[in-house]
Amino acid sequence: MxxxxxxxxxxxxxxxxxxxxxxxxxxxxxxxxxxxxxxxxxxxxxxxxxxxxxxxxxxxxxxxxxxxxxxxxxxxxxxxxxxxxxxxxxxxxxxxxxxxxxxxxxxxxxxxxxxxxxxxxxxxxxxxxxxxxxxxxxxxxxxxxxxxxxxxxxxxxxxxxxxxxxxxxxxxxxxxxxxxxxxxxxxxxxxxxxxxxxxxxxxxxxxxxxxxxxxxxxxxxxxxxxxxxxxxxxxxxxxxxxxxxxxxxxxxxxxxxxxxxxxxxxxxxxxxxxxxxxxxxxxxLNEPTKFKDVSWIKPVKYVGVWWEMITGKSTWAYNDLTNVHLGELDYSKTKPNGKHAANTAHVKEYIDFAAQHGFDAVLVEGWNEGWEDWFGKSKDFVFDFITPYPDFDVKELHRYAASKGIKIIMHHETSGSVRNYERWMDKAYQFMVDNGYNAVKSGYVGDIIPRGEYHYGQWMNNHYLYAVTKAAEYKIMVNAHEAVRPTGLARTYPNLIGNEAARGTEYESFGGNNADHTTILPFTRLMGGPMDYTPGIFQTKISAYNPDNNSFVHTTLVKQLALYVTMYSPLQMAADLPETYNKHLDAFQFIKDVAVDWDQSYVIEAEPGDYITMARKAKGKDEWFLGAITDENARTANITFEFLPKGKTFTATIYADGTDAHYEKNPQSYAIKTIKVTSKTKLQQKLAPGGGAAISIK
The missing domain is CATH 2.70.98.10 (Beta-galactosidase; Chain A, domain 5)
Incomplete structure (x- = not known):
């Protein structure tokens, strides 16, 4: 008691x-x-x-x-x-x-x-x-x-x-x-x-x-x-x-x-x-920006020499050697493999495409020496981040891109060798400044060196922030892949304009993402910051680029359009190949039009794992864009336009799944129509299995 x-x-x-x-x-x-x-x-x-x-x-x-x-x-x-x-x-x-x-x-x-x-x-x-x-x-x-x-x-x-x-x-x-x-x-x-x-x-x-x-x-x-x-x-x-x-x-x-x-x-x-x-x-819960001048930080819409390597159509590597030591090989005396995508002539084609269609930049991966002998190896010295392959003319591409009003996005794959990257970082960023690059995509594929450290430990988290703050000294924006998932730090360091830190579009070429994948990511991965998801894949059969790869993209073509609205990022890629977009220029128009920076966003309907319908108003413009996506199940999106100003009539261009569209059976079936809408309009829009709808309103 x-x-x-x-x-x-x-x-x-x-x-x-x-x-x-x-x-x-x-x-x-x-x-x-x-x-x-x-x-x-x-x-x-x-x-x-x-x-x-x-x-x-x-x-x-x-x-x-x-x-x-x-x-x-x-x-x-x-x-x-x-x-x-x-x-x-x-x-x-x-x-x-x-x-x-x-x-x-x-x-x-x-x-x-x-x-x-x-x-x-x-x-x-x-x-x-x-x-x-x-x-x-x-x-x-x-x-x-x-x-x-x-x-x-x-x-x-x-x-x-x-x-x-x-x-x-x-x-x-x-x-x-x-x-x-x-x-x-x-x-x-x-x-x-x-x-x-x-x-x-x-x-x-x-x-x-x-x-x-x-x-x-x-x-x-x-x-x-x-x-x-x-x-x-x-x-x-x-x-x-x-x-x-x-x-x-x-x-x-x-x-x-x-x-x-x-x-x-x-x-x-x-x-x-x-x-x-x-x-x-x-x-x-993050601190205000640390930068007094943020005028150099700009949202970016880009294309890139990337998807063709992901699918296996082309290679990052210049040749097929299997024993390479950094700085000891004269690549000009080796035999090219004939599939190296980051060559001067080919990059110019991407620059031309970007300029023709109003894009801001071109990402180029595989431009620098060392790609032959790195993956899965625990090598401290792989890349120096300043030495191009013989077929990549840095100065000429700088001149050519500038003449077209296009920026090139640098790629720094560290191969997990973080000490090596920090050794080269100042030289690498200065090299970027000298050659007109203002954004870098960094990568941390493989086990971390020093050995025993993990991608998400305190030591590496300090490195990621060091890379971002060091980049800011050179007025460079950072898009970090394989880094820790974001936690809102882009408020404090807004030059961190993108992260991967999740299963992105590249996995569509590695066996596929589930059809519900992008109906979940906005509720999970995107909570702490935007993702460089790399949407816009129109050719959903990977075998069209690489006969040895039977993977396919688990969405319809139209759902790929809708992702530009539902998967927010100030860094948006049109990830497919120019020759594929040229076959579907009517659908490609939505990617050209859609904004990457916004005045306001609206959730019309959503259920994690099932569907998301969102609308957004473009920054400083009387233009709105809407995206609706679903999982593997067909559904009808109930769309209201209450976000529009009252008393005005607008023209809406609707990019819809075709009546026979299906993410597995007929992903490229789509239809485009225009209608008049007001704030009182209600629309029931059918979405195919694995499909979506995209609407531009002007």
């Missing part, structure tokens, strides 16, 4: 420290409190429905006492913030940043009063929180053993997940209940150039879920700086996720020095799927 009485008193004392903060619209409620033994916990509700049940917070450390329990609340502070800011580029010209904040200061008396802070920001569409470690006598350097942040879910939700991996997100999304993750993990893990899975129930973020009572929930992180990327490990008996950080070569999860803070942990929630797509909370 006495034990029960004292337990009651302890719990009552803990309850005294319970703090609540609500969102500006009162729908989201965060509750913070300490457990009986001084463990920080939080709960989250949305419209009185549980989103996150009581979940523990804390950091387990190796070299100092853990920051898990024994805390008391020293102080709580509340604040309200409301601003509107203008992104350099984006899905809208202005973003509102409105939240209520709770800052809790916690001390551990047993550790000579060592203290930490946990900062919560509650938005109308969810929560962001982080740990902060102020400079203090009892805390200086420390090593993270594991972050112990929990997300205790209220049910066995439907989830759209990728296997937890330290090196790649290039997996197909698996859709299942949370309780089924363990059983489905084996088939969910497919081969990749570099991968390291960690748990039979581990998944990556952004993680999208839907509860049985109709809540859409998304877990991710924001402002990933000087820290390891967070994955989630599921206790599938209790439906509790716990954070799981990417380790380094020694198995440590992070190295911090006070003052410091973690990235924000984010939980987005709504009873409308479209609210998740329209959330800007992850961007709002």
């Amino acid at each position: 006495k034990k029960l009485f004292w337990a009651f008193l302890l719990l009552a004392g803990a309850a005294l420290h319970a703090q609540q903060v609500t969102s500006p619209d009162k729908n989201v409620v965060l509750t913070f409190k300490l457990s009986a033994n001084g463990e920080p916990t939080y709960e989250l509700t949305y419209k009185k429905k549980p989103v996150i049940k009581t979940s523990k917070l804390g950091i387990d450390t190796k070299d100092v006492a853990p920051m898990l329990s024994g805390f008391t609340v020293d102080k709580t502070e509340n604040a309200t913030f409301d601003e509107t800011w203008a992104p350099v580029w984006g899905e809208e010209k202005s973003i509102r940043n409105n939240y209520n904040e709770l800052l809790v200061t916690l001390s551990q008396k047993a550790q000579k009063g060592r203290y930490i802070r946990i900062r919560f920001r509650v938005f109308n569409d969810g929560l962001g929180f982080r740990y902060e470690f102020p400079e203090q006598p009892e805390l200086n350097y420390f090593v993270i053993k594991e972050e112990k942040t929990q997300f205790a879910l209220a049910g066995d939700h439907k989830a759209f997940w990728l296997p937890g991996d330290y090196d790649t997100q290039e997996y197909s999304t698996t859709t299942s209940n949370l309780s089924e993750i363990r059983a489905k993990m084996t088939t969910a893990v497919t081969p990749n150039a570099s991968q390291e899975t960690f748990s039979p129930t581990g998944v990556q973020t952004p993680l999208m879920m839907k509860s049985k009572d109709g809540l859409y929930i998304n877990i991710h992180e924001a402002a990933l700086i000087d820290y390891s990327a967070m994955s989630l490990n599921l206790d599938d008996k209790n439906m509790v996720f716990e954070s799981w950080l990417t380790p380094d070569a020694q198995g440590n999860k992070g190295y911090l020095q006070a003052s410091a803070q973690t990235p924000w942990r984010t939980v987005l929630v709504s009873d409308k799927a479209g609210d998740i797509l329209m959330s800007r909370t992850i961007y709002n």
